[in-house]
Amino acid sequence: MTSAVATGDLTRSITVDASGEVAELKDNINSMVESLRETTRMNQEQDWLKTNLARISGLMQGHRDLEVVAGLVMDELAPLVSAQLGTFLLVEDGAGEPTLRVVGGYGHRASGRRFTLGDSLVGQAAASRRAIVVDAVPADYVTVSSSLGAATPRHLVVLPIPFEDQVLGVIELASMSRFTETHRNFLDQLMETIGVNVNTIVANARTDVLLTESQRLAAELRARSEELQARSEELQRSNAELEDKAALLARQNGRKGIETLMRHDDIDLVLMDVMMPEMDGYAATAAIRAMPRYGDLPIIAVTAKAMRGDREKSITSGASDYVTKPVDAEDLLHCIHRWLDG
Structure with missing residues (x-):
């Protein structure tokens, strides 16, 4: 002995x-x-538990497709606990209430089917966050089939996949024989491991979506910034040219302004200050309009304040447009561009 x-x-x-x-x-x-x-x-049971927990957890590492992960898990898990049928379902938050969608199976095809929480045993397990064990499955419940024949599994276990205070999915297994205590302990521990891995995959997927959207927005922002920069540079060049021309006439009184105008054939627009000495802007505008060669020359009247009748008086004198001081630079430039482009 x-x-x-x-x-x-x-x-x-x-x-x-x-x-x-x-x-x-x-x-x-x-x-x-x-x-x-x-x-x-x-x-031996503890060694079996630890070895297979580590093995199935390792299978899930490095994957980003939950349906691929579900298939890998079911292919390994069902034979390990002597199950002949199995289903892997994930919780999905749609426009309405959350649902369970079949993403993987063993011994049957049911991908795409959906169950609401509380509906059927899988929905109840998810809603209550508790495992459900059935040891007297009805004869017409489900059939395990092969090329040699078919039989009805007699034992069923439905297990929620937890992560912290939520349920991420459900795994359902059916077997001809009763699930042993070792199998039950293994399944309970495995569900927690699967929950951690599923949450990581979901979080990575969300991060990928956010990163893609961020890159798209950044590209659009760069393109928009480059467009605005180009427009700004073009506007600055145009404004510089206009400011040079405006400065040439703004320093003159009405009479000298007319003399300057007559000496230069390249003047495209006149900013007329109506408050100039010697000859005010109204008189200078009327004098310019009296010359046939300047009949179409744009003249923008500028006055120190908006007095009643100033606009009408300026237009009557021959001004093309009218602005008041203090002049908004952007508004003035738009006004100038409008007349020069027209």
């Missing part, structure tokens, strides 16, 4: 008839072997 235990054989026990101290020794040895057998079984 001791040789068998020493070599790891814990299946044996002492069965000889004995009495007294020998019987007590026999019982103690058998009890020790049974304790070793149970400890070994528990250690």
Whole structure:
């Protein structure tokens, strides 16, 4: 007996008839072997749990497509717990209430089906955040089929996939045999692992969407900025030319302004200050309009303040347009461009 235990054989026990101290020794040895057998079984179960938790968690690493992940998980999980059918569902927030959508399966095809929370066993498991176990599945509930025939699974387990205070999905498994306690412990721990991985994938997907949108907006902003910069530079060049021309006439009184105008054939527009000395702007405008060669020359009248009748008086004198001081530079430039472009 001791040789068998020493070599790891814990299946044996002492069965000889004995009495007294020998019987007590026999019982103690058998009890020790049974304790070793149970400890070994528990250690083997823990090793199995840890190994398979790490293996399935590793399968999920590095993926960004949840449907691919669902397929990988179901392909490994169902055979591991002796299940013949399985379904992987994820919670999706649509325009209305959240729904569960089938994204993966084992032994059947049901992708795309949807269930509302609280509807059917999968919806109830998600709504209550509790596992549901059925050990007497009706004969007409679902069928496991192969090329050799078909049979009805008798045992069902529905497990929510938790993450912190929310449920991200549900996994449903059906089996011909009852799920063992080891399988149940494994499934409970695995759901938490799957929840962490699913949340990471969802968060990465959201980050990718935000990054793509941010890059698109940044590109649009750069293009818009370049367009505005080009327009600003063009406007500055145009404004500089206009300011040079305006400065040439703004320094003159009415009479000298007319003399300057007559000496230059390249003047395209006149800014006429109606408050000039010697000859005011009204008289200077009328004098310019009296010359046929300047009949179409744009003249913009500028006055120090908006007095009643100033606009009418300026237009009557021959001005093309009218602005008042203090002059808004942008408004004045728009007015100048309008007459020069027209």
